[in-house]
Amino acid sequence: MTSIDPTEEFRRECHDRVEGYADSAMAQSGREFMRASTEPKYSYNFSWLGRPIIQYPQDMIAMQQLIWRIQPDLIIETGIAHGGSLIFSASMLELNAACGGPADARVLGIDIDIRQHNRQAIIDHPMAKRINMIEGSSVAPEIVQQVRQQATGKRSVMVCLDSNHTHDHVLAELNAYADLTSVGSYCVVFDTIVEDLPSDMYPDRSWGPGNSPKSAVKKFLQARDDFEVDTSIDNQLLISVAPQGYLRRLR
Template structure:
């Protein structure tokens, strides 16, 4: 039997229907967190690279990030937590096709060899800043740059304790405007058992998701974009995307 062709509109309608069904499938939800927890023992999200540098994201989150950037079209992206620089290179790659005009990478630890490797691969759109994301002087510097651009996307991916993430959310709210997007990284911590091999200060009761829940409850200026998590299976960023609506 010849396969019936469908329109793109029908395809998108079917995709949304299946995405909702996926979100509501309790068995799949249980399995995804169980599989993530098992793979996390082997640092699975640390095994992916962009232009030769570790990206420290799952492949699903990388695809989801480009989808968000394509639809929202931020002119400036602020990556808080540079690590090995893979995400900065990813944003810089997207900037060749999308209207991204500035990319800021901020971290408290930025060794010379990292800067040297990145400088040989990045464009002049990227600015590296060394310092704490909650340092008022650093914030003032970033805020001054941010004001030169229409729309902003911030990815919080540094210290994952509730206190630190909540401080970041409250601080960067001061420079965000209606339409800006914030992605609170590693909310997955809230859904899986603590990794006994990679010991950290954060856990199920003290993590980015608990910080985000507190922030959203007190700030009606933001909306949680729940639908962005509907089709995520192995993701660091479950229910972590918010948009400033006021």
């Protein structure tokens, strides 16, 4: 009689449990929480190693799991804001390196406007040793070229898109950077939740349902067969700003 490895048995239990969350009452509760928590800016209340991160904790855990599994030597992030996400990614790469991962792994952040006080706080942070920043539009040809140059020769690359959330901008970012994603790695498109929220929730923004990161993802995937939505992450998190935004590269 063949015994089942306890770790593998636990993994299977988790997998089956997560699959069961799809379209469940829990999933509906998660959607209701996202709607209730977005307008009062719930995601603005968290920080990572002292810097505001403007993310939901569930997505932070998902990113930790992916960074550990993939062991990237480069993470490309569009959108910097206060720098919390850069610090988060850099700290995960630092932990990877301490556990035998890529010793020289880095994070590259791109933003059209890196405010001086945020830039200085990032530069002064202990994790700055793993961070590079580029100021400029993430879809400007000269910026795209700079990013591609820094990705040259990298073994494993992750991409995270979290800047301007309009359909056209996100689609342009996908077309510019998705190809840099390594096979088996992820291009994560944040704030796809915009598509699922009431249109009047963003009266002062240029994005909304039909003009969102999720609509851009849908358009992108219609033209590509080398990426897929990893729905297992959606089912695991239930609460996320990036439903259908965790894109895994297949080939």
